[in-house]
Amino acid sequence: MKHVKYWPFKQLVLVRTREFSREPEAIFWVYVFPILLMFGLGIAFRSGADQEVHVDVVAGSRAEEARAALGSDPRFQVAVVSPEEAKARFASGKTDVIVEGRGEGYRYVYDPSRTGAEAARIRVNDALQAAAGRRDPVPSASELITEPGSRYIDWLIPGLLGMNIMGGGLWGLGFVTVDMRMRKLLKRFVATPMRRSDFLLALMASRLMFLVTEIGVILAVGCLAFGLQVKGSLLALAVVILVGAASFAGLGLLVASRTDKIETVSGLLNLVMLPMWLLSGIFFSAERFPGAMQPLVQALPLTQLNNALRAVILEGAPLGSQWLPVAALAAYGILAFGAALRMFKWQ
Amino acid sequence: MPALAIRCKNLVKRYPGGVLAVRGLDLEVREGECFGLLGPNGAGKTTTIEILEGILPPTSGEVEILGHTWGNGDIEIRKRIGISLQETRLSEKLTVRETLRLFRSFYPGGLEPEQTIGLVSLEEKADARVGKLSGGQRQRLAVACAMAGDPALLFLDEPTTGLDPQSRRQIWEILKRFRNEGRTILLTTHYMDEAERLCDRVAIVDQGRIIALGSPRDLIASLGAEHVIDISVDDGGATAPPPSEGDLRALPGVTSVRVEGSTISLTVSEPHVAMPRLLERLGGGGSLTRLSMRHASLEDVFVTLTGRHLREGEAPA
Numbered sequence: 224m225k226h227v228k229y230w231p232f233k234q235l236v237l238v239r240t241r242e243f244s245r246e247p248e249a250i251f252w253v254y255v256f257p258i259l260l261m262f263g264l265g266i267a268f269r270s271g272a273d274q275e276v277h278v279d280v281v282a283g284s285r286a287e288e289a290r291a292a293l294g295s296d297p298r299f300q301v302a303v304v305s306p307e308e309a310k311a312r313f314a315s316g317k318t319d320v321i322v323e324g325r326g327e328g329y330r331y332v333y334d335p336s337r338t339g340a341e342a343a344r345i346r347v348n349d350a351l352q353a354a355a356g357r358r359d360p361v362p363s364a365s366e367l368i369t370e371p372g373s374r375y376i377d378w379l380i381p382g383l384l385g386m387n388i389m390g391g392g393l394w395g396l397g398f399v400t401v402d403m404r405m406r407k408l409l410k411r412f413v414a415t416p417m418r419r420s421d422f423l424l425a426l427m428a429s430r431l432m433f434l435v436t437e438i439g440v441i442l443a444v445g446c447l448a449f450g451l452q453v454k455g456s457l458l459a460l461a462v463v464i465l466v467g468a469a470s471f472a473g474l475g476l477l478v479a480s481r482t483d484k485i486e487t488v489s490g491l492l493n494l495v496m497l498p499m500w501l502l503s504g505i506f507f508s509a510e511r512f513p514g515a516m517q518p519l520v521q522a523l524p525l526t527q528l529n530n531a532l533r534a535v536i537l538e539g540a541p542l543g544s545q546w547l548p549v550a551a552l553a554a555y556g557i558l559a560f561g562a563a564l565r566m567f568k569w570q
Numbered sequence: 571m572p573a574l575a576i577r578c579k580n581l582v583k584r585y586p587g588g589v590l591a592v593r594g595l596d597l598e599v600r601e602g603e604c605f606g607l608l609g610p611n612g613a614g615k616t617t618t619i620e621i622l623e624g625i626l627p628p629t630s631g632e633v634e635i636l637g638h639t640w641g642n643g644d645i646e647i648r649k650r651i652g653i654s655l656q657e658t659r660l661s662e663k664l665t666v667r668e669t670l671r672l673f674r675s676f677y678p679g680g681l682e683p684e685q686t687i688g689l690v691s692l693e694e695k696a697d698a699r700v701g702k703l704s705g706g707q708r709q710r711l712a713v714a715c716a717m718a719g720d721p722a723l724l725f726l727d728e729p730t731t732g733l734d735p736q737s738r739r740q741i742w743e744i745l746k747r748f749r750n751e752g753r754t755i756l757l758t759t760h761y762m763d764e765a766e767r768l769c770d771r772v773a774i775v776d777q778g779r780i781i782a783l784g785s786p787r788d789l790i791a792s793l794g795a796e797h798v799i800d801i802s803v804d805d806g807g808a809t810a811p812p813p814s815e816g817d818l819r820a821l822p823g824v825t826s827v828r829v830e831g832s833t834i835s836l837t838v839s840e841p842h843v844a845m846p847r848l849l850e851r852l853g854g855g856g857s858l859t860r861l862s863m864r865h866a867s868l869e870d871v872f873v874t875l876t877g878r879h880l881r882e883g884e885a886p887a
Contacts, residue, residue: 229675238664238672245663245699406659414625414655415676415719416648570625 231417235425236432239399243433253391253437257383258444261376264506265449268375275300276343277318279309285324292354293322293347319343322351372452372537380445381532382505387437388464389499389525392471393492395430397479401488404479410570419569427472434468454539462542463535466549467528470556474524476563483568499525524555574634575601575723575754576622581631583617583778591617592628593778601722604745604755606765608868609775610880615758616656616727618775622756623653623725636723649677652716656727662701666692666711669700670718677719686714690744706737713744724748726757730764742768760880762868774872781875789871794825795839798870802832802860803852813851821847828873832859837866837874 243249277300280289286303293299304312309321313332320343321332329351333340403409412422445451453460478491502516503509503525512520520526527548534540542549576599583592592614599605607615620626622633624640624647633640635647660669670683681689687696690710695703703711709729716724729745730738738761745768749755759765765772766786774782774789782789790796818827818836823844828835838844841863852858872880 229671229677231675234672234675238661238668241668242661242663407655407657408659408661410625411653411655411658411715412676414623414648414653415673416645416678417676 232421232425232428235422236429239425239429240432243429252394253387253433254440257387257437257441261380261383261441261444261449264379265376268379276320276346278302278343278347279304279312279318279321281306281309281321281323283324284326285329288354289322289324289329289351292351296350299347299350320347322347372454376445376449377451377537378508378533379506380441380449380451381536382529384438384441384464385467385503385525385529385532386500386505387441388434388467388528389471389496391434391437392430392468392473393475393478393496395433396426396472396475397488397492398475398485399426400476400479401482401485404483404568404570405485407570413569423476423564426476427469430472431465431468434464438464451536453536455535455541459535459540459542459545460532463528463531463545463549466552466556467524467531470524470528470552470559473556473559473563477559477566480563480566481568499523502526504529524552527551573601573637575599575636576605576756577632577634578622579632581618581621581633582629583614583621583626584629591778592621595631595775595778595780597622597773597780599754599756601754602749602752603770604749604757604768606769606772607756607758607775608760608762608765608772608872608880609758610760610872610878613775614778615760615775617778619725619727619756619758623651624648649679649719650722652719652721652724654712654716654724654726654729656731658712660700660708660711660715663699665697665699666703666714667696669711670714673715673718680719681717683718686717689717689747690714691740704737706733706740709733709737709741710744713741717748721753723754723756726755728758728760730759730761738764762872762880765868772868774868774875776872776876782871786868789868790866793837793866793870793874795823795837796866797838797841797863798866799836799838799841799845799848799863800860801834801836801848801852801858803834804857804859817851818848821851823847826874835870837870 275298278293280286280293280301280303282303282305290301290303293301302312302318306323309318309332312318313321316337319333319337319340323330323332329348331344331347333344335341400409413419442451442453446453474495475492478495479488482488482491502512502520503523505525509520509526509529531545531548531552534545535542576597578595578597581592581595581597582590584590595614595618597618607618609615617626621628622635624635624644627640636650638644638647640647664672666687667683670686674680674683674686683696687693690713692707692710692714695707700708700711713726713729716726724745726745730741733741742764745755745757757764757768769786771783771785772789773780782792784792815827815829815834818824818834821836821844823838823840824836825839826837828837836844836848845863849858869880872878
């Protein structure tokens with residue numbers, strides 16, 4: 224009975240959980256930060272956001288005509304301003320296109336290197352021409368894809384999950400281990416009859432526990448606020464996440480296996496994470512990098528994790544089809560964990 | 571003759587890089603005694619105690635703890651010893667009780683957190699976070715963690731360094747009670763008053779070796795006299811030359827003389843004989859700016875043996 228009451232594995236997990244939940248900074252980075260990112264990027268790239276065109280009409284000849292023609296379409300944000308003001312507003316990026324009356328017609332001022340400026344110019348011109356009586360010689364119709372499943376936010380959320388799994392594993396194990404080594408707590412622990420495997424397993428187990436809530440929060444916000452649909456099975460998703468998390472936890476332990484300075488481990492962790500932040504397709508597709516870089520890009524564990532997450536969440540891929548990324552992640556994890564155990568310095 | 575709790579023979583520790591921290595150290599600590607390793611910083615005390623604790627491997631030498639040796643009976647030893655390292659920063663986010671429950675869980679048998687809290691009188695802080703404790707309270711918690719497994723043998727590396735006098739006395743009381751239950755303590759310290767008040771026997775360690783061993787009383791008695799007179803003389807306006815070391819040593823009742831800067835320390839066996847003759851001798855030799863008499867201490871033993879002080883740069887007490 225006494226033995227059960229003081230199960231060291233349970234105590235170690237409990238203690239780790241308490242430490243984590245009493246650390247406001249950790250809570251912010253793990254739970255709040257990804258949600259903020261999701262809302263920030265989700266709003267910036269929401270469907271239709273880029274269809275709005277800001278037009279300044281320079282006061283003078285034909286100004287009233289242009290304002291009336293454009294103002295009837297809600298997609299145009301029109302303002303009639305003086306030439307100086309138009310210039311100033313354009314310079315600060317507030318307008319996409321300036322419209323000036325010129326004799327019988329109009330002159331458009333815009334910067335073609337700005338995203339969407341060319342399209343904005345065409346739409347303004349179309350609207351003004353139509354208002355003046357233009358008729359298209361060939362009828363046309365468009366179909367707009369805005370349904371959940373193929374929007375940027377759908378693509379982004381699996382990337383955020385991957386990013387969180389990576390950060391949680393690397394920081395959660397790497398930083399915590401070095402901090403304890405620096406405080407001589409590891410040394411103090413191994414001076415007791417505590418089993419070293421209990422300690423390491425507890426560290427991993429508590430990490431996975433935090434992960435369940437992290438993933439849950441991101442997915443819940445994704446589904447409720449952005450209408451994300453998980454097309455694959457939850458079991459497949461859970462397996463991919465678990466293997467990914469264990470893999471990054473192993474990497475975290477490896478990075479932390481010998482160093483006893485927080486500064487050193489922070490630098491090492493950033494060094495490991497930076498290429499994955501950039502190359503592994505969190506915010507934009509890893510396919511965009513040139514072919515010569517692809518072997519490197521694809522070799523990064525986060526690329527494999529993000530690929531598998533997107534396949535399961537967005538395409539509904541069955542687990543069997545994802546054996547390659549899952550096996551790659553498992554291999555990374557096993558190698559890293561094995562090397563970490565061999566090199567681990569307890570004091 | 572009680573059994574031995576600790577026995578080590580010809581202990582040597584050479585660190586990578588060649589520094590020889592311990593150079594052939596023999597030690598026997600009996601069950602039930604409080605034993606102190608006294609010495610200045612860098613003497614090899616921490617290296618020695620960490621080898622005995624099984625944390626550091628020795629370069630050579632034999633170590634036996636409670637009848638077991640490291641490498642054969644590690645778990646048996648670990649279950650029965652308690653340790654407080656020189657610096658362990660326990661998790662600040664945990665409470666006292668949570669910390670003790672964790673340490674308790676590492677041992678197959680031991681004391682309930684309530685009991686260890688009681689032993690170190692931290693009842694009022696039981697649910698306070700470690701980060702909110704004072705230095706003395708943290709050190710008491712460290713001692714409580716060492717007691718979590720109800721150990722037969724306690725290792726403490728500088729248990730009161732950096733604490734205020736009241737906190738030091740509280741730690742001493744805790745350790746005395748522990749010892750009075752018939753258990754063994756090995757501690758390191760560079761405070762001679764700590765060694766004198768707490769320890770049954772003391773080994774004076776210097777440069778990786780034991781240079782003196784015995785009870786504090788015996789060690790002090792080895793000086794040949796129990797009192798020390800410290801004087802300072804200002805020889806400005808002197809009518810006669812100040813007394814030389816030889817002159818002072820020739821005075822009746824003086825066993826040794828030590829000059830350090832402007833302070834002269836005389837070890838005397840019979841102060842009532844030596845003092846009047848000393849004052850007489852100093853009569854014309856400048857003005858006396860300081861005169862004090864005290865009991866000889868382990869510090870004097872150390873200075874007599876090595877010519878240095880336990881704590882570098884500090885004047886004799």
